[in-house]
Amino acid sequence: MFDDAHPHDVLRWAAGTFGDDLVVTASFGDATLVHLVSQAIPHADVVLLDTGYLFAETEWFADQLRDRFGFRLRTVHPDPDAERDLWQTDPDSCCRMRKVEPLERALAGKRAWVTGLRRSDSAQRVSTPIVHRDLLRNVTKINPIATWTDADVAAHRDAYSLPEHPLADRGYASIGCWPCTWPVGDGEDERAGRWRHRSKTECGLHVSPVDHVQPVRIGAGR
Numbered sequence: 001m002f003d004d005a006h007p008h009d010v011l012r013w014a015a016g017t018f019g020d021d022l023v024v025t026a027s028f029g030d031a032t033l034v035h036l037v038s039q040a041i042p043h044a045d046v047v048l049l050d051t052g053y054l055f056a057e058t059e060w061f062a063d064q065l066r067d068r069f070g071f072r073l074r075t076v077h078p079d080p081d082a083e084r085d086l087w088q089t090d091p092d093s094c095c096r097m098r099k100v101e102p103l104e105r106a107l108a109g110k111r112a113w114v115t116g117l118r119r120s121d122s123a124q125r126v127s128t129p130i131v132h133r134d135l136l137r138n139v140t141k142i143n144p145i146a147t148w149t150d151a152d153v154a155a156h157r158d159a160y161s162l163p164e165h166p167l168a169d170r171g172y173a174s175i176g177c178w179p180c181t182w183p184v185g186d187g188e189d190e191r192a193g194r195w196r197h198r199s200k201t202e203c204g205l206h207v208s209p210v211d212h213v214q215p216v217r218i219g220a221g222r
């Protein structure tokens, strides 16, 4: 029911419905989500999940965007006792310790979660709703740019002269942790460089959304 709404309207609805119980997470692969959030709900914190394996360029880019747009950047880290370098032997456990558990800590006690998921990210995300219940985490999940295409993102970037991630012009179309991210070739999916040479396609933050959704009514919080 939100498919025709501008992301600003979705974000303002989310802020009005959930107030301080709203968590925004961003991967800082590009500026789109945090720019829209800074325009629509400038008081919102933006959470960066720092796995310990982010590209230095991503940390630099997040700081640049924070300084330019003025949002509060909150960095959430893994448990200090999380086993190191599991990406070499057991990437699913590595993602669970370094992404999923920190996310669940960031969402603890909150009612809603804003993400930058887009349907065009990958085949696994083509059915991503704008708003749905995440029954795994017991929050309302809001994906305000789910319907935006790559062309929409580029048009928004050009309209507001937004900067690009420093690795974007080196072939990195989707940017995660450095051990698990490769550049993509012409014609490849945006996320084809993530966990290249493995069957893994998702880190666990956004698993099977279509299997875990129930529609929500506009204005209906919990």
Ligand code: SF4
Pocket: 051, 053, 086, 087, 090, 091, 092, 094, 095, 096, 098, 099, 176, 177, 178, 179, 180, 203
């Ligand atoms: S993307 Fe790679 S390095 Fe990052 S948490 Fe997952 S397995 Fe570990």
